[in-house]
Amino acid sequence: MDPAEVEFLAEKELVKIVPNFTQDKIFLIGGDIGPFSPSLPVSVPLWMAVNLKQGQKCRLVPPDWMDVEKLKDKKQEEMDSKFFTAMPSDQYMEVTQLILKSATDDIPHADEIRTLVKDIWDLRIAKLRSSIDTFVRSDATHAKLNHLTLMELNTVRPFLTQALDHMHVLRNNISGRIQSTQD
Amino acid sequence: MxxxxxxxxxxxxxxxxxxxxxxxxxxxxxxxxxxxxxxxxxxxxxxxxxxxxxxxxxxxxxxxxxxxxxxxxxxxxxxxxxxxxxxxxxxxxxxxxxxxxxxxxxxxxxxxxxxxxxxxxxxxxxxxxxxxxxxxxxxxxxxxxxxxxxxxxxxxxxxxxPNLDSYVFLRVAEDTQGVLVEEETVDTGEEIVDLEKGDQHIMRYRPVVPLVASGAVTLI
Incomplete structure (x- = not known):
């Protein structure tokens, strides 16, 4: 899957905005949104929030987890744990990217948050790499991947799935089952 | 709407x-x-x-x-x-x-x-x-x-x-007990896993074909 497609999926995540305009409820196909009134926070999909922000029609409210203290704790937890910890959002990376790109001025300590999220991402990817190494060496045929997010899986998808496909073919050839694969 | x-x-x-x-x-x-x-x-x-x-x-x-x-x-x-x-x-x-x-x-x-x-x-x-x-x-x-x-x-x-033995990532939508991941062969025993709702796995596509069709697991 293309990273842009992963981002596309993340764009339907709901975020809170504070609009500066008045508007009745909007009946979208994906659900009702609104009503909007100035300085009253309202939940909208991220794609809409980004669009409104670009038109300077609203102020973005950062999600609860997008907070320096909380992210520091999360980073520590991720460092201390041998396993992957549950992330506050399944699309933390994409949401951070999108929000920080379009609404840096609405997020307090934006730079620090960017660095922290990147640190957490790096920690998790390093963990993912080393667990893939163990997984492949152990000759296992399946693995449980709880708490990994779609974006993280996506970065290892092409390599990991193909390597495992090849290993499966090799294993079957050893055990004498001949197979024809054309993919 | x-x-x-x-x-x-x-x-x-x-x-x-x-x-x-x-x-x-x-x-x-x-x-x-x-x-x-x-x-x-x-x-x-x-x-x-x-x-x-x-x-x-x-x-x-x-x-x-x-x-x-x-x-x-x-x-x-x-x-x-x-x-x-x-x-x-x-x-x-x-x-x-x-x-x-x-x-x-x-x-x-x-x-x-x-x-x-x-x-x-x-x-x-x-x-x-x-x-x-x-x-x-x-x-x-x-x-x-x-x-x-x-x-x-x-x-x-x-x-x-299509190569049905290719590996896929999946998320479980409904509890499913006893999915046979690997058939018994000469050197290895059979492998069975229980899929619990919300879990994510990587495995071959073949064992989960019926589960994808029924919506019990979704691919990610």
Whole structure:
């Protein structure tokens, strides 16, 4: 899957905005949104929030987890744990990217948050790499991947799935089952 | 849209009633499943048509709306997003049909009366025509210049088939006990896993084929 497609999926995540305009409820196909009134926070999909922000029609409210203290704790937890910890959002990376790109001025300590999220991402990817190494060496045929997010899986998808496909073919050839694969 | 959509499932008698938003999220799931599954899944014609209807209706509403109305641009954006989803889904299916034409048509022929076809009627026509043109093309370009004993293509040898043993990532939507991941072989015992709701796994596609079809697991 293309990273842009992963981002596309993340764009339907709901975020809170504070609009500066008045508007009745909007009946979208994906659900009702609104009503909007100035300085009253309202939940909208991220794609809409980004669009409104670009038109300077609203102020973005950062999600609860997008907070320096909380992210520091999360980073520590991720460092201390041998396993992957549950992330506050399944699309933390994409949401951070999108929000920080379009609404840096609405997020307090934006730079620090960017660095922290990147640190957490790096920690998790390093963990993912080393667990893939163990997984492949152990000759296992399946693995449980709880708490990994779609974006993280996506970065290892092409390599990991193909390597495992090849290993499966090799294993079957050893055990004498001949197979024809054309993919 | 707040009103309810009637949504008929042809295989069963009961009629599911879904809101447009639910249809949309089902379609998103179908899109992801289709993207990651190595073989062609059953066509979700009902979902596609329902969404198309919604889009058309919404476009008519937009036509009637006042010019410069702020709402219109938001509705447009949503329509664009859904349209992208729809075309990406359909395009993904067409790519699979082009790649595995012979295999898919063979499956279609062997299909029993009571089974649902995996292809929508339009996709079936496309597959037929695509196969005919490819064969015609091969004949014109190369085969007729070959020695007489080599002038035919044997589908058994030439057909490209999906590799059902390829690895996929999946998320469990319904608890499923005792999925046989690996059959017993000489040197290894059989491997069985229990899938718990919410878990994510990586494994070969073959053991989970029926679960993907029933929606008990979703591909990610």
């Amino acid at each position: 707040s009103e309810l959509e009637e949504f008929g499932d042809e295989s069963s008698e009961e009629v599911e009633v879904l809101t447009a938003a639910e249809v949309l999220s089902k379609l998103e799931q179908a899109w992801a499943d289709e993207k990651f599954a190595p073989d062609l899944l059953e066509a979700k014609t009902d979902l596609v048509e329902c969404m198309l209807e919604q889009i058309n209706e919404m476009e008519e509403n937009i036509q009637r709306a006042k010019r410069g109305d702020f709402k219109v641009s938001l509705h447009r954006m949503e329509i664009d997003r859904i349209r992208y989803l729809l075309s990406s889904y359909l395009r993904c299916r067409l790519m699979k049909i082009e790649k595995h034409t012979t295999h898919i048509l063979e499956q279609e022929q062997m299909r029993k009366e009571e089974e649902n076809s995996r292809l929508s009627p339009e996709e079936y026509t496309f597959a037929k025509e695509y196969q005919a043109s490819m064969e015609g093309h091969f004949k014109n370009i190369a085969l007729r210049h070959m020695p007489p004993n080599l002038q035919s293509l044997d589908p058994k040898q030439t057909a490209v088939r």
